[in-house]
Amino acid sequence: MSEAGGGGRGWLASGWQPTVALAAAAGTAALLLFLAVALHRPDLVVIAAPLVISLVVNLARRPGTGVSAVLRAHASTLLEDQGTTLTLRVTAPESADLVRTTTRAGAWMELTGARATRCDQMPASGPLIVPQAARALRWGRTRSGSADVTVSAAQGLFRFDAQARSTPVRIVPLRERFHAIDAMPQAAGNLGAHRSRRPGDGTDLAGVRPFVGGDRLKRINWPVSLRTGQLHVTATVSDRDTAVMIVLDSSIDVTSRSVTPTGGSLDIAVHAAASIAEHYLHSGDRVGLLDHAQPLRPIRPAAGRAHLDRIVDALLDVTPQPSSGDYPLPRVLARVAPRAMVMLLSPLLGAARPQRAVEIARAGHPVLVIDTLGAEAPTDEAREWTDLAWRLQLLQRSADIDRLGEHGIPVVAWRGAGSLDEVLLRLSRAVGAPRVRT
Amino acid sequence: MTARITAPRPALTAVLVRLGVLLAGLAAILAQPQLHTVPTAVMLIGVVLAAAFPARIGATVAIAGFVLAWTTAYGWHVTPSAPRTVFAAAALYALHATSSLAGFLPLDARVDVGVLRRYALRCVPVVIGAAVIIGVNYAIPRFAGSALVELAGLVGVLAVLGIASWLLLRSRSTSEPENRTNR
Structure with missing residues (x-):
């Protein structure tokens, strides 16, 4: 086959090829006619007659133009478990006997509905349109599918094979309905959704205190001032935003892939990262992403809806791959997000x-x-x-988690909404507590 | 990455076409005046192969077995009866046509009934043309002895072979380069 469509949107075509049936019919007809003459057997001419006429009629009817096939998905971006329709468009001579199409799903896609292989006749005018329902299984960047097209012509004496490839498709991970409390151990900036420990112009009440020079008049708490006979003001704590750096450890993917395409540790990590990013970006915070395996391509913390798209797009390229050696991860973090709260997603x-x-x-x-x-x-x-090996790994893992606890690093299993609340609260208190250097 | 694999049920249409291959093959066997062991066995194997794997050479084996059986059954210079000959010719053509079609119909495919209708309709000109030739073939002996008729018969056979050869050569020479440039 040769590339005929060009680029990634083309099709591979073989040209019209004679089939075994053509060779069999031609050989048999020639043999029968030869024997008829050689043996003076007119009955052999009778037997050869349909084959010879079939050859002459169908060879004269052989189509001259080629076949092209294009496969398109209705949507170029899908959510996990979302359905779409793959449309195969076949252009072939109208004189073709039949068009056999076999549609195959791409990686992380699944065909649903009718049979994947169909045999249709070419319509009287226009191309043949073959729709096929498909469903996205798992996040990633893939092609929605491919299709093998075989066109038979001249009563099966010729065939034309073509292969169509669909355009690329993005499958976006589903974000869980995740929420967390607004406690953050380290807030930064002057505006935001998180309550800081510092007094300032905010909305959360910090207390009522006597008026001092510089206080705004609108802050005067008149009921308290009248009751005490001294001016008092309502003090608030300032609202701050924060930077969250999501560090994804993709050096290992623990999964039984033969059983299910989803549900592995990397799958959980990507879903969690997308959910966390969406939550904090929705709250007005800045979120960054660092793939453990690709430390030199971090996404710096930023805010906004477009940034969520950027993070989700980067998550689509996450694949299990070994870490790229010893690199100063703290130095990378210090460069891209100096005071960020780091959420390390790891098995x-x-x-x-x-x-x-x-x-x-x-x-x-x-x-x-x-x-x-x-x-x-x-x-x-x-x-x-x-x-036994798996149990040993779990024992080692348990010891590692205990050791992290000794360093004051909380470990929490991802359970979706609310699973981080308690730990975030503890972290906030821990940061506020006096430190003793040893 | 693993998609859910479910084994689809065989499509009725594809099964019926393969049944047609089997019936045509059996008819070709039964058309033989005598059933010799070797040619019959070759035909039977060919027919079964043609029904099971129609895209392979099963039909070719069956047809070759038929030619062997037919030529050996009557010996030299013996002409079988016209009805049996026509029946054998029809069975052989049916075997060729159905196995050609079956080769393009996988068992798990959904087949449009219009495909079968179109295929059957395209057999009609072949049958009509063959009927004319067969009629002429049986009419010729009445004029046996005429040098003109024998010359015409010879020229006819050569013309048919020449046209078939020319069409074959033309299809081979124009098949590939023309179609690989489609865009």
């Missing part, structure tokens, strides 16, 4: 050891480790020692 297993969290905490960032292991065990290779 805390094997290659994804928790040493990184300790390094980040030592650099002065409040760190919250979100455990993304989930309940699923890697059951792909159920061998004699698999279960």
